[in-house]
Amino acid sequence: MPEYKAPLREIKFVMDELLDMPQHYASIPAYADVATPDMVEAIIAEGAKFCEQELAPINRTGDIEGCTRHDDASVTTPTGFKEAYAKYVEGGWPSLAHEVEHGGQGLPESLGIVMSEMVGTSNWSWGMYPGLSHGAMNTVELHGTAEQKETYLTKLVSGEWTGTMCLTEPHCGSDLGILKSKAEANADGSYSISGTKIFISAGEHDMAENIVHIVLARLPGAPEGTKGISLFIVPKFLPNEDGTPGERNAVTCGSIEHKMGIHGNSTCVMNFDGAKGWLIGPENKGLNCMFTFMNTARIGTALQGSTAAEASFQGALAYAKDRLAMRSLSGPKAPEKAADPIIVHPDVRRMLLTQKAFSEGGRALVYLAAQQNDVVKKGEDEEARKAADELLGFLTPIAKAFLTEVGCEATNLGVQVFGGHGFIAEWGMEQLVRDTKIATIYEGTTGIQALDLLGRKVLMTQGQSLKNFTKIVHKFCQAEEGNEQMAQFVEPLTALNKEWGDLTMKVGMGAMKNRDEVGSASVDYLMYSGYAVLGYLWARMAKVAQDALAAGTTEEDFYKAKIATARFYFTRIMPRTKGHAESMLAGADTLMDIAEEHFAF
Numbered sequence: 001m002p003e004y005k006a007p008l009r010e011i012k013f014v015m016d017e018l019l020d021m022p023q024h025y026a027s028i029p030a031y032a033d034v035a036t037p038d039m040v041e042a043i044i045a046e047g048a049k050f051c052e053q054e055l056a057p058i059n060r061t062g063d064i065e066g067c068t069r070h071d072d073a074s075v076t077t078p079t080g081f082k083e084a085y086a087k088y089v090e091g092g093w094p095s096l097a098h099e100v101e102h103g104g105q106g107l108p109e110s111l112g113i114v115m116s117e118m119v120g121t122s123n124w125s126w127g128m129y130p131g132l133s134h135g136a137m138n139t140v141e142l143h144g145t146a147e148q149k150e151t152y153l154t155k156l157v158s159g160e161w162t163g164t165m166c167l168t169e170p171h172c173g174s175d176l177g178i179l180k181s182k183a184e185a186n187a188d189g190s191y192s193i194s195g196t197k198i199f200i201s202a203g204e205h206d207m208a209e210n211i212v213h214i215v216l217a218r219l220p221g222a223p224e225g226t227k228g229i230s231l232f233i234v235p236k237f238l239p240n241e242d243g244t245p246g247e248r249n250a251v252t253c254g255s256i257e258h259k260m261g262i263h264g265n266s267t268c269v270m271n272f273d274g275a276k277g278w279l280i281g282p283e284n285k286g287l288n289c290m291f292t293f294m295n296t297a298r299i300g301t302a303l304q305g306s307t308a309a310e311a312s313f314q315g316a317l318a319y320a321k322d323r324l325a326m327r328s329l330s331g332p333k334a335p336e337k338a339a340d341p342i343i344v345h346p347d348v349r350r351m352l353l354t355q356k357a358f359s360e361g362g363r364a365l366v367y368l369a370a371q372q373n374d375v376v377k378k379g380e381d382e383e384a385r386k387a388a389d390e391l392l393g394f395l396t397p398i399a400k401a402f403l404t405e406v407g408c409e410a411t412n413l414g415v416q417v418f419g420g421h422g423f424i425a426e427w428g429m430e431q432l433v434r435d436t437k438i439a440t441i442y443e444g445t446t447g448i449q450a451l452d453l454l455g456r457k458v459l460m461t462q463g464q465s466l467k468n469f470t471k472i473v474h475k476f477c478q479a480e481e482g483n484e485q486m487a488q489f490v491e492p493l494t495a496l497n498k499e500w501g502d503l504t505m506k507v508g509m510g511a512m513k514n515r516d517e518v519g520s521a522s523v524d525y526l527m528y529s530g531y532a533v534l535g536y537l538w539a540r541m542a543k544v545a546q547d548a549l550a551a552g553t554t555e556e557d558f559y560k561a562k563i564a565t566a567r568f569y570f571t572r573i574m575p576r577t578k579g580h581a582e583s584m585l586a587g588a589d590t591l592m593d594i595a596e597e598h599f600a601f
Helices: 007-018 019-025 037-064 081-090 109-122 126-141 146-157 287-320 348-378 382-423 429-440 444-462 464-479 484-515 516-551 556-573 576-584
Strands: 161-167 180-185 191-201 210-217 230-237 238-240 245-248 251-256 268-279
Touching: 007 019, 007 037, 007 109, 007 348, 007 516, 007 556, 019 081, 019 230, 019 348, 037 081, 037 109, 037 126, 081 126, 109 126, 109 287, 109 348, 126 161, 126 180, 126 210, 126 230, 126 268, 126 429, 146 161, 146 210, 146 230, 161 191, 191 210, 191 230, 210 251, 210 268, 210 287, 230 238, 230 287, 230 348, 238 484, 251 484, 251 516, 268 287, 268 516, 287 382, 348 382, 348 556, 382 429, 382 444, 382 464, 382 516, 444 464, 444 484, 464 516, 484 516, 484 576, 516 556, 516 576
Parallel strands: 161 210
Antiparallel strands: 180 191, 191 268, 210 230, 230 268, 238 245, 251 268
């Protein structure tokens, strides 16, 4: 299994030098006194130790053992998972970025995302247990009553209880408008919830004393479709008056899904047999409330793509430096050895640099999104909050879908670097491939995220959300005009930024005649957008590195590597946009003209 080492220097580069988080925190009164540089550094350092020493060693254990469902419908997690969670709670990690009045530490979401990155890279399956709880916390905090917050939110924040999101049913995946779960009012103000939910991550386990399920269901007489869905809190154990877990509720794990990957997480079929629950938010507005949970989860899922690339890169890099095979085409590089380390070969460099570009670029994108979330939650300037919210909304589908797709690519490259050994389980590289694939599917597939981006975020705003971002890119490029060192990045980025708008116009015009043009172009449009966004971020990183070198630094190799990676991205990765541009304009008829009956074998 690859030995995980938290990339603290890379994290510091993005936080301090690229995004200037110290100034960002100082500018928000709610964070100015708590997120000081010393505090941030200490938290990240301690988080790194926990992930390296507690979570990474049990990552392979979780994959091998998986979770076990017993005859009484209880579930046991893999060896070490429960103990690691107890240490996680003891360390106060669940409460990091939550409100003080509910027992949280009041620190920024963007600092919480750094901890989530380290947790996810070291052991994604384990990280899903507390990860789902964050979404549950945000949902109850924004939409719950004062009583619900006192009863559930405080226990979720402390980590004593964990949370889930229960959306999907056997007959419906992302089309929640046809869900069948029912909720009937009880005399005491509660509701009786009945139905079956599938693919419920962390649905049942032995790591916490109670599990709080956030469940979508229909009330009697509710409108059809998504307009008739309500949201409910359904605990595993009904809370006593003193807040302790009491009587067992009528919600049980029917089975554990047999999955391709993330074996260490208990992905369950959950049966609600008249389980007692309480309404969150207004009747028939459940999907609106659930989007709080889903948007949190989508940024977390985007992170999985970046963490997978990082984990695979760490493993592949160590192996490439050690593995001997053949001689360099330009002459022996290690003549004292039987062969050269494979890192000298150009194709191995291509694979490693692709992983590096996606890992580091992905980190920058996720941290940028988290920074906007800080402003949305705690910023005091209304105009700045609105701009941050719009930017976050635009970036979320790109981050979720693009980073998970390229994260999958990065893990496959990791296997390829290892050659035959990459196909063998003991090295741990194939586990990363299996664990990561789900990220392109859950919280809305790549296709659904693409429709959200092109259809809702771009075309339905008459392109305004795109213009807001391309204006940011334009100002950056404009500021670097005349900078000869930056020309290699700014010139292609300027052209791409303009083409992005032109392509959007062409797709939009086609969609006015045929709505299928949106679905036909959407995934290519999203991938194009992802490469463009990362291009902007890599150009910014190159600028930071150039400035550091010009000012004089003891870390020349670090900054030179940043510039070299940016150059690789612009010359070897960003040209992929040309193929996506052609594909998105190819027209819906290339997909829709063949009759259904002709799909035969």
